[in-house]
Amino acid sequence: MKSYVTSYNGLFTRRAADTPVVERIEIPIIQRDYAQGRESNGVARIRSNFLDVLQKALETGTPLSLDFVYGDVVNGTLRPLDGQQRLTTLFLLHWYLAWRADRLEQQHGWKQFAYATRPSARRFCERLVKSKPPGDVNVRAWLEDQSWFLHTWQYDPTIQSMLVMLEAIHDRFVAVDSCAAWNRLVDADAPAISFHLLPIEQMGLSEDLYIKMNSRGKPLTIFENFKARFEQVLEGSCPERVEEFAQKVDGLWANLLWPYRDDGDGIVDDQFLRYFQFVTDLCAWHDGRLPSGDLTSLAESIYGTENDNAKTHVDFLIRCFDAWVDADISKVFSETFTLTPSPLDSEDTRKVVLFGLPNTATVNLFSACCFGQMRFSWPRTLFLYAVVLHRLHSTADFPGRLRMLRNLIEASSSEIRAEKMPALVADVRTLIVEGNLDGVSAFNQAQVADERLKATMLECAPALTRHLFHLEDHPLLRGCLAAFELDQAVFERRAKAFHKIFVNKNFSLLTAALLAAGDYSRSRNRRFYQFGSGSNPSQWRELLTGASRAHLTGTREILDRLLDAVAEHDGDGRSALEAFTSRWLAANVDSEGLDWRWYFVKYPTMRSGNSGIYVGLNGVLGYSVCMLDKSQMNSWYRDPYLTAIQRESGTPSAVEDPWFTGYETEPRRMRLKVSGIEIQCVPEGLQLHAPADPSHAEAFSRFCTAREIGPDLLLKVPKVVAANGYQLDAQDRVRLGAELMRALVDDGL
Known part of the structure; x- marks a missing residue:
């Protein structure tokens, strides 16, 4: 039977003797879900374009043909083989305009539409044609609020797609003359929208027929739509490359990507599109601009006729795919990168360590790109670009250049951001x-x-290469050696000493030993001082690498002093740190006084702040200090002196756990639970505050009298004047405070 022209509503009116009678439309079970309402960028664009042409036809009356609809008509029921999506959209458009034009009560054949794919979709269609929303309402919200709308329907993809399409139709047609549009839609003689129906008789609903009609229950993928559109782009800008692209994308490149196919469907469409996106982003950055829009729009702007560099970009795109053909990709990356540094006794330091990735991550950056694991990861994008450049240009000394790039990337966390990618990509090249x-x-x-500077040193002393590379690969340094003197005479032994002591289990001892070597802190501003943390490795990285070589001069001198001492010690790193600290404490206990450094070295709890940040009163580290757990004063922090007194007293539970917040100028008082007496550490000594409860007042008064604490309630710490003019403690205030707290507890206070 030959085809004939009809409209959707006209299907149900027999127009000639040789045309079949259609009483209803049923979407057969083998068909896929309704897809034109899916919420994705690609489908949204298709939906918008389709509604554009429908609106134009209904507003202007310009006839629109929707090509062929193939179907099997049996006993008055049309079961479409191809055209399901268009027919469903026309059904929804008929309902919407009938509602807006107040024609829902009219008996028209368009209402005889059903889905056999699942009962829920069939039931929704039945209820929809009987529903008449009141006035100008939010169509989707009103339908979902009806008693017949089942909660489980929110999981039906066809129903959800229909609701999305109804929203889109409403947005597009709400301002259209609905009566005029309805009349044009159902006009029996000159309908605004028509199609060719090709009935196929006596062939049944076998799956073979669906395959022959290229309708196998699966939607055209985003990739298939994209590929067709991109080939049109190439036809305009590089027609000589269209055939090459078409052959490679379905041949060599498909084979290339086959190992990275999805387990579920065994296709590589998404993998191709992700790598295509990577290369296209690079082209945009090469043009000095930022990628924007969906991939189709971006590809048109990069490879299309409007771009003067289109031919260059197309050539680069094809070469970027060709670069991996016949390559053992996994081997390429496993021989280039590693997640763990090589052993210190290893001579092989060619592999570049990738930092900051979980142990489960892959060093195969091509694979990571194809599987979408590099999204928003600028560093890995730059690393993959570097490898691609090496394969395209066979660059010399690639491991050395890649190592330099790794070092630059690790030091540039503030510089690596979206708007700087064009310049960064140029730097990588x-x-x-x-x-x-x-x-x-x-x-x-x-x-x-x-x-x-490092390159200059290695030119003069190439034997130091292995030691320098091992030091660069330390997880705290990550390529930055600004905290080291690049002195050929001492570099090797200091590097070995660093590896010996800078391990996690030594961090608490490290804070003490470095303080014994000198004030190694870095000033973050006029009030905040950064030290290493006894528990948080990231603070050591900030301390040792977060500034220029000039700003790290003081830290570098003190670190070198400690490393030289460790290099001369025969034992392991821990014993070296303990020995260095003990010698310093012994030498300073009878010195000109006990400054803040002595206390910090002596008492581990005073170095227990997670952040390694300390804030001193008036910007001076002395006897009134805040030990921050985080990086701001509006978070909870401790007073290191009070914390040490609490721990050394032997009765730490006798006081309320001393956490504080607010500016360093605010008083910090440790409160005894029983009496409410408070202890405050001040430069002159330990300031007591009387209990608020009168029942403890007399006992507290007797306590102060017995210990010769005057009316000012200040337990003074004896002082000496140091050579620099500062008044320093002549006695250990932590020990005095611990004794004071024990005595208060013993007296029942």
Whole structure:
């Protein structure tokens, strides 16, 4: 039987003797769900375009043909083989305009529409044609609020797609003359929207027929739509490359991506699109702009006729895919990167350590890109670009140049951001292809300068290469050696000493030993001082690498002093730190006084702040100090002196756990639970505060009299004047405070 032209509503009116009688439409079980209402960027664009042409036809009366609809008509029921999506949208459009034009009560054949794919979709269609929303309402919200709308329908993809389409139809047609549009839609003689119906008789509903009609229950994938559109783009800008692209995308490149296919469906469409996105983003950055929009729009702007660099970009795209053909991709990356540094006794330091990734991460950056694991990861994007450049240009000394890039990336957390990617990508090309640091401008410039210094030292002393690389690969340093003197004479032994003592189990001892070597802190501002943390490795990284070589001069001198002492010690790192600290404490206990450093070295609890940040009164570290657990004063923190007194007293539970918040100028008092007496550490000594409860007043008074504490309630700590003019404690105030607290507890206070 040959095809004939009809409209959706006209299907139900027999127009000629040789046309079948259609009484109802039923979407057969083998068909897929309704897809034109799916909420994705690609489908949204298709939906918008389709509604554009429908609206134009209904507003202007310009006839619109929707091509062929193939179907099997049996006993008056049309079961479409191809055209399901268009028919469903026309059904929804008929209902919407009938409602807006107040024509729902009219008997029209368009209402005889059903889904056999699942009972819920069939039931929804039945209820929809009987529903008449009141006035101008939110269509979707009103339908979902009806008593017949089942909660489980929110999980039916066809129903949800229909609701989305109804919303879209409402947005598009709410301002259209609904009566005029309805009349044009159902006009029997000159309908605004029509199609060719091709009935197929006596062939049944076998799956073979669906396959022959290219309707196998699966929607065209985003990739298939994208590929067709992209080939049209190439037809305009690079027609000579269209055939090459078409053959490779279905041949060599499909084979290339096959190992990375999804387990569920065994296709590589998404993998292709992700790598295509990576390369296209690079092209946008090469043009000096930021990628924007969906992939189709971006590809049109990069590879289309409007871009003067289109031919160059297309060539780069094809070469970026070709670069991996016939390569053992997994081996390429496993021989280039590693997640763990090589053993210190290893001579092989060629692999570049990738930091900050979980142990379960892969070093195969091509695979990570294809599986979408690199989304928003600028560092891994730059690393993959570097590897691609090496494969395209066969660059010399790639491991060395890649190591420099790793060091620059790790030092540039503030510089690596979206708006700087064009300049960063240019820097990567300069470094990897040309091997030139002079043109690198977007990465951290202090690190660029340090890379030059390291290169100069290795030129003079190549035997130090292994030791320098092992030091760069330490997880705290991550390529930055600004805290080390690049002195050929001492570099090796200091590097070995660093590895010996800078391990997690030594961090608490490290804070003491470095303080014994000197005030190694870095001033964050006029009030905040950064030290290493006894428990948090990230603070050591901030301390040792978070500034230029010039700003780290003081820290570097003190670190070198400790490393030299450790290098001369015969034992392991822990014993070396203990020995160094003990010698210093013994030498200073009878010195000109006990300054804040002596207390911090003596009492581990005074070094227990997680952040390693301390804030001193008036910006001076002395006897009134805040030990921050986080990085701000509006969080909870401790007073290190009070905490040490509490722990050393032997009765720590006798006081309310002393946590504080607010500015350092606010008094910090440790309160005894029984009496409410408070102890405050002040530069002059230990300030007591009388109990508020009168029942303890007399006992407290007797206590103060017995210990010669005057009316000012200040337990003074004896002082000496140091050579620099500062008044320092002549006795250990922590020990005095611990004795005071024990005595108060013993007296029942």
